[in-house]
Amino acid sequence: IAPELANRPNPMTLLRDFDYGTVKREKGRTVREFDLIADNSVLQLNSAVKFLSWNVNDRVPGPTLRATEGDRVRIIFRNRAGRPHSLHFHGTHPAEMDGVTPIRSGRETVYEFDAEPYGVHLYHCHIAPVTRHIGKGLFGLFIVDPPQGRSPADEMVLVMGGYDINDDKQNELYAFNGFPDYYQTHPIPIYQNQLVRLYLLNMIEFDPAVTFHIHANLFQVYPTGRTLTPKEETDVITMGTAERHILEFSYPYPGRYMFHPHQDAIAERGCMGEFEVISI
Amino acid sequence: IAPELANRPNPMTLLRDFDYGTVKREKGRTVREFDLIADNSVLQLNSAVKFLSWNVNDRVPGPTLRATEGDRVRIIFRNRAGRPHSLHFHGTHPAEMDGVTPIRSGRETVYEFDAEPYGVHLYHCHIAPVTRHIGKGLFGLFIVDPPQGRSPADEMVLVMGGYDINDDKQNELYAFNGFPDYYQTHPIPIYQNQLVRLYLLNMIEFDPAVTFHIHANLFQVYPTGRTLTPKEETDVITMGTAERHILEFSYPYPGRYMFHPHQDAIAERGCMGEFEVISI
Amino acid sequence: IAPELANRPNPMTLLRDFDYGTVKREKGRTVREFDLIADNSVLQLNSAVKFLSWNVNDRVPGPTLRATEGDRVRIIFRNRAGRPHSLHFHGTHPAEMDGVTPIRSGRETVYEFDAEPYGVHLYHCHIAPVTRHIGKGLFGLFIVDPPQGRSPADEMVLVMGGYDINDDKQNELYAFNGFPDYYQTHPIPIYQNQLVRLYLLNMIEFDPAVTFHIHANLFQVYPTGRTLTPKEETDVITMGTAERHILEFSYPYPGRYMFHPHQDAIAERGCMGEFEVISI
Ligand SMILES: [Cu+2]
Ligand SMILES: [Cu+2]
Ligand SMILES: [Cu+2]
Ligand SMILES: [Cu+2]
Ligand SMILES: [Cu+2]
Ligand SMILES: [Cu+2]
Ligand code: NA
Ligand code: NA
Ligand code: NA
Ligand code: NA
Ligand code: NA
Ligand code: NA
Ligand SMILES: [Zn+2]
Ligand SMILES: [Zn+2]
Ligand SMILES: [Zn+2]
Ligand SMILES: [Zn+2]
Ligand SMILES: [Zn+2]
Ligand SMILES: [Zn+2]
Ligand SMILES: [Zn+2]
Ligand SMILES: [Zn+2]
Ligand SMILES: [Zn+2]
Numbered sequence: 001i002a003p004e005l006a007n008r009p010n011p012m013t014l015l016r017d018f019d020y021g022t023v024k025r026e027k028g029r030t031v032r033e034f035d036l037i038a039d040n041s042v043l044q045l046n047s048a049v050k051f052l053s054w055n056v057n058d059r060v061p062g063p064t065l066r067a068t069e070g071d072r073v074r075i076i077f078r079n080r081a082g083r084p085h086s087l088h089f090h091g092t093h094p095a096e097m098d099g100v101t102p103i104r105s106g107r108e109t110v111y112e113f114d115a116e117p118y119g120v121h122l123y124h125c126h127i128a129p130v131t132r133h134i135g136k137g138l139f140g141l142f143i144v145d146p147p148q149g150r151s152p153a154d155e156m157v158l159v160m161g162g163y164d165i166n167d168d169k170q171n172e173l174y175a176f177n178g179f180p181d182y183y184q185t186h187p188i189p190i191y192q193n194q195l196v197r198l199y200l201l202n203m204i205e206f207d208p209a210v211t212f213h214i215h216a217n218l219f220q221v222y223p224t225g226r227t228l229t230p231k232e233e234t235d236v237i238t239m240g241t242a243e244r245h246i247l248e249f250s251y252p253y254p255g256r257y258m259f260h261p262h263q264d265a266i267a268e269r270g271c272m273g274e275f276e277v278i279s280i
Numbered sequence: 281i282a283p284e285l286a287n288r289p290n291p292m293t294l295l296r297d298f299d300y301g302t303v304k305r306e307k308g309r310t311v312r313e314f315d316l317i318a319d320n321s322v323l324q325l326n327s328a329v330k331f332l333s334w335n336v337n338d339r340v341p342g343p344t345l346r347a348t349e350g351d352r353v354r355i356i357f358r359n360r361a362g363r364p365h366s367l368h369f370h371g372t373h374p375a376e377m378d379g380v381t382p383i384r385s386g387r388e389t390v391y392e393f394d395a396e397p398y399g400v401h402l403y404h405c406h407i408a409p410v411t412r413h414i415g416k417g418l419f420g421l422f423i424v425d426p427p428q429g430r431s432p433a434d435e436m437v438l439v440m441g442g443y444d445i446n447d448d449k450q451n452e453l454y455a456f457n458g459f460p461d462y463y464q465t466h467p468i469p470i471y472q473n474q475l476v477r478l479y480l481l482n483m484i485e486f487d488p489a490v491t492f493h494i495h496a497n498l499f500q501v502y503p504t505g506r507t508l509t510p511k512e513e514t515d516v517i518t519m520g521t522a523e524r525h526i527l528e529f530s531y532p533y534p535g536r537y538m539f540h541p542h543q544d545a546i547a548e549r550g551c552m553g554e555f556e557v558i559s560i
Numbered sequence: 561i562a563p564e565l566a567n568r569p570n571p572m573t574l575l576r577d578f579d580y581g582t583v584k585r586e587k588g589r590t591v592r593e594f595d596l597i598a599d600n601s602v603l604q605l606n607s608a609v610k611f612l613s614w615n616v617n618d619r620v621p622g623p624t625l626r627a628t629e630g631d632r633v634r635i636i637f638r639n640r641a642g643r644p645h646s647l648h649f650h651g652t653h654p655a656e657m658d659g660v661t662p663i664r665s666g667r668e669t670v671y672e673f674d675a676e677p678y679g680v681h682l683y684h685c686h687i688a689p690v691t692r693h694i695g696k697g698l699f700g701l702f703i704v705d706p707p708q709g710r711s712p713a714d715e716m717v718l719v720m721g722g723y724d725i726n727d728d729k730q731n732e733l734y735a736f737n738g739f740p741d742y743y744q745t746h747p748i749p750i751y752q753n754q755l756v757r758l759y760l761l762n763m764i765e766f767d768p769a770v771t772f773h774i775h776a777n778l779f780q781v782y783p784t785g786r787t788l789t790p791k792e793e794t795d796v797i798t799m800g801t802a803e804r805h806i807l808e809f810s811y812p813y814p815g816r817y818m819f820h821p822h823q824d825a826i827a828e829r830g831c832m833g834e835f836e837v838i839s840i
Binding site for chain 1: 767768769770771773775776777778792793794795796797798812813814815816817818822823824825827828837
């Protein structure tokens, strides 16, 4: 195994890997500290294509950060990548924590703010050209749970990304959670009649919008995760870049079911996966 | 008239043509049998352009199948097209009825499932490259009515499709219900103050999203037909591939009114129609 | 200052400039008369690029017309542009007021209709090719207020537009309210904790859809302005051409915050601005 692959996180692990940070109590409140390091690493996208990614903590997408509304969030950001980067968070925070200032390589900075409001947010590098810094892989989800929590469910994360292999500002490959077609060759096991809560982010640059579709079922939509009750039910949702939602569904019948953007050209270039519904 | 045109369904007929299948009673429940045949036929798209379509029952879009929630649906699918095809249905059904397995030419298969949930669904071939099998015309609407029905209305179907004439993965022509500009030269007659219920599907591949706009009026939106009350009112709705909705409206004044995607380049290449509102 | 720039409206003025027309009483009701003149003028888009715009009243976007639901609206439209144009309004009106008939240069016409229903509408030239007549700048907002009004707020208008400089049916530059990057170099002053009501229109042709994002905050969405209560809260909204909404938000912390489409290639070619939140 080449060095660049040795520490490659398994996409099946990424799927349900939530980073709650190091928890501290300060002045009576919960503080969550996250250590995030920007660096570069080579991704083996398929048997033929290697891709030099710019990323956080050696993974694409970066860690799924998670806090509860009202927590204090402290991001210790170290840049070891050899070029300037930053971390811009979605959600509410003061201007000085907005992450649009370049952090030079070798430097570090601390982004600190209250986790608010609850919902599905994201972070990404905001250095120009942003299409390139996002396209290279410097992004992740930032989930803020409502104080009362959500109902029990099999929770998972899918981030749709695109790879511009030849720097022509078009994507040649696509992926859920970084690796093209991974969940097609390794279907995601879920249980029959078990509620699945999917945190879905579209982080594809260059394509103006994509859809997300699951087979043989419909899902409930919680737009931007900003509601406790669903606002729509469908099986095809259209999402611009940086749109993200909670989708909930359960499969009534066992078997294998595809999920993919319904722009089939995108699906057929790597943004394709399957659920394996296990009967109970 | 050339053979390929003789049995061409009239788009004005397609508009309000709902196929309820052959109704049977089995074990105390309603079963609807549909005979669908995949084959090829030449469409005369305009005076200059012929297009070899792949389709169901010699029409593009295929028949608008219709059932009531809870009915049993039985699709007898025969492939006579000379290449593998399948019928993948949206809606809820078991994995073995999902229609992703190729049916070789000369063979037939039966897809059977419960019609659920109520809403506006679709079917299409799911053989790779799906962009090509959809782009060639192998799709149609599948409407599942709520048990209690919907209010009386002038119901009609519009499917937006694109034609990649030169196989360059871009569409040169577009159409509502298969024939470019048909409803512009043959406006759809509707009555003043009569409720129109439009079942609208975007089946355009290659373009990431399109809008649909009606002139001089607004419409109520029932997303994916999954609600009994409208969720939004507007006159421009953005739809990714395979998105479909119920739109309801009535025209208060007589006269002619255009409808078209507000991406005017698409409208001006065939996706353009008119309503002729008849005073009462 | 070149003649073409002398009467260029200041984008900071455009932002909060609402044209309520000349108010008359006729037969016991309010009539609002608007004088709109189509002509051509050169826009200096940046230090290197001049653009011959086709527009209304020598500005891009045209004036933001504003009425209350139930008012009578009378548009006196004069075409002095040297080519045919028209004004097509969104909203409800009779066919003969739909503005799809070309008005030859040197002629005038009157569009007259009831302002209904309340919401955020638009007007634009509807002469083919519409992509070109819109892309050249012949459009504006038409706001119809609900009879009871809306709550007090700092109200402003942002219209996203694209410029196809080289007539290749792609946009090379983009802008909020006509001038690329204007609000980045001249941030929009707003006050901390003050409710901002933004009337947002996507008038970009050629790109299938764009998003709109504000930094460090979320906004409430009133789709097409057709509701009195918000329907969604997010910080990224996807909009097809001619989509428009009311967005409401207030900034809890002072400082500078970017707003832009999250399709970063579009943002980085002129569709970029900033709010300057002033502490109180
Ligand atoms: Cu970056
Ligand atoms: Cu499907
Ligand atoms: Cu097929
Ligand atoms: Cu219109
Ligand atoms: Cu025009
Ligand atoms: Cu942001
Ligand atoms: Na915060
Ligand atoms: Na590329
Ligand atoms: Na079913
Ligand atoms: Na083509
Ligand atoms: Na009116
Ligand atoms: Na251009
Ligand atoms: Zn970076
Ligand atoms: Zn962002
Ligand atoms: Zn599929
Ligand atoms: Zn096929
Ligand atoms: Zn489908
Ligand atoms: Zn039109
Ligand atoms: Zn014009
Ligand atoms: Zn329009
Ligand atoms: Zn930004």
